Amino acid sequence: MLLQVLGLFFLLAVAKAQVFSLGKCPTVKTQDPFDINKYLGDWYEIYKFEASFEGKQTCIRANYQLKEDGHIRxxxxxxxxxxxxxxxxxxxxPDKNVPAKLQVRFSDxxxxxxxxxxxxxxDHYTLIYSCTDLAGLSHIEFAWILSRARTLDDQYKTKLFDLVTSYGIKTSNFQKEVQEGCS
Incomplete structure (x- = not known):
């Protein structure tokens, strides 16, 4: 019983800084076809689900570059x-037949x-999703909408919000990111 209570407290602590929901991860479809070479370069974070590892950063930019070993920096x-x-x-x-299902880490x-x-x-937008099932009873999910510019036209926001809604993902979990006053 003590282990179950400690496990519950751990899950609550994790959930506080992430999007934590009951049930299994929703079934989603990745981009097909997907061309990593067209994807490389700079992207700006416009919307995101809460992610404790990002802290309270603003002006977030991601840059993707192909490495000699075929991995992505x-x-x-x-x-x-x-x-x-x-x-x-x-x-x-990990599976060259499904190139849009990438794996990423920031520490060895x-x-x-x-x-x-x-x-x-x-050229304008990308929608990234990550979900991990927790014993089939709950899941932790992350999502990001990035843009090639520090702003994103509302037509793309509407399109992407409609897409995540069709998968049963709550758009209310998205937070607008600060991209003003960035150098």
Whole structure:
């Protein structure tokens, strides 16, 4: 009984800083076809689900570059408390037949996490989703909408919100990110 209570407290602590929901992860479809070469370059975070590992950063930009080993160099930059914050990670597609189902990590000691591209036009927007089932009873999910510019036209927001809604993902979990006053 003590282990169950401790487990519940752990799950509540994790859930406080992430989007935690009951039930299994929703079934989603990734972009098909997906061309990683068109995806490379700079993207700006416009909307996101709460993610404790991002802290309270603003002006978040992600840059993706292909490495010689076929993996992807992921560099995230942002500003927190007036300081530039940079995190460099590694990404790859474990199944070449499903290239939009990427795995990414930001530490050699950390496991890879899901980075699934659900939709992108490569020029204006991308929608990324990650979900992990917890014993089939609940799940933790993350989602990001990125843009090639620091703003995103409402037509793309509407399209992407409609897409996540069709999968049963709550758009109310999205938070608008600050991209004003960025250098």
């Amino acid at each position: 992921v560099q995230n930059t942002g500003i927190e408390d007036g300081k530039n914050i940079t995190a460099v990670g590694d990404g790859y597609a 000691k950390a496991p890879y996490g899901k980075y699934w591209v659900l939709d992108t036009d490569y």
